[in-house]
Amino acid sequence: MSDIKPRDAAAVAAAYEAEAADVHGDVSVDELALSAELTGADASATASDDVAAYALRLGDDALILSQRLGWWISRAPELEEDMALGNIALDLLGHARSLLHYAGTASGRSEDDLAYWRDEHEFRCAWLFEQPNGDFAHTIARGLIAATWMQELYTALSQSTDATLAAIAAKAVKEVAYHRDHAVQWTLRLAGGTDESRRRMLVALADLWPYTDELFRDDALHDRLEGVAPRPSSLRAGFDEVWDAVLAEAGIVESDFVHPRIGQSSGGGRHGNHSTHLGPMLAEMQVLARRHPGATW
């Protein structure tokens, strides 16, 4: 206050007020700066039909896996694991919202329109994500394949020439890195735990592994999206490197879980042909929105 002239009553009062406001600065939760719920370079960006089709695939992968993981809430073996799986489900739901919002801009549909008002044949998720939770080992094996693939995918997609996809991927890659770590930690512990935990881990890997190849199949959409979307086949080398390292650390060799007579699934999820597991899950996920259209709480 040294720059205030003596007897300048108004200035003194103003300075006191300013100081008082500073000292007693109110803290209000309303003023908490929340980050944007939807990620994207520009909320008004509109996707082309091809970009929307691509975003729909990835958005459905995240949405369906999120819904699956949500089942564990209140059912996980320990409270701490309940939180871990719930956190992962919420991360994935965030990815799904951003991707479905962007996909919907091409056809004037909202993220909720896409999540709740499409039927089974209109979903574009790969079969891996719709597989049942099974036991804890199945959930971990599914999560390990999913997160290892997503890590490669989002790392590549963050370099996309499409600014919105690049921004979504850049945020997601940090989150899926944690999802992968979670799955790796549990894979190591189940594989190296008791005879029973190892047996279950191997059964789970045997059951989920056939849904891996579908994630790496190129099709005509990727030809049209050169530079926008990485070719799925280009992600395989990075995936295999991580996968092999995890198995080596877990003391698992491929012949422990890959059965010579069980090949890879033909998995037509990208074209709307789904396993028998998706329909019942969608019925549960969509019933509220369809029974009470426009309901809010």
Place this chain on the structure above:
Amino acid sequence: MSTPGDVAGEGWPLYEVFVRANRGLSHVHVGSLHAPDDDMALRNARDLYTRRNEGVSVWVVRSSAITTSDPDQKGAFFESPAGKNYRHAKYYEKSAEVPHL
């Protein structure tokens, strides 16, 4: 003397969690959790206690590794400073530039 978390029959051991909110601040005890081992304890701490950008650093330690003072001995432990005002540095001016003294 009892040790926190030293309860027979619990599946996973108990850990105490310490979170540092910012550079320059200390790690502060925020709570406890169960975990199968040290590595998972750190991850569980991240999931349970840093959900709203609370921290830049997390410590976990097995509760059984902590030795506590004995509540029955708190007179001998904590009431001795009474009347020893000369132990308080009350005759110094606090420097305005040091917010977290």
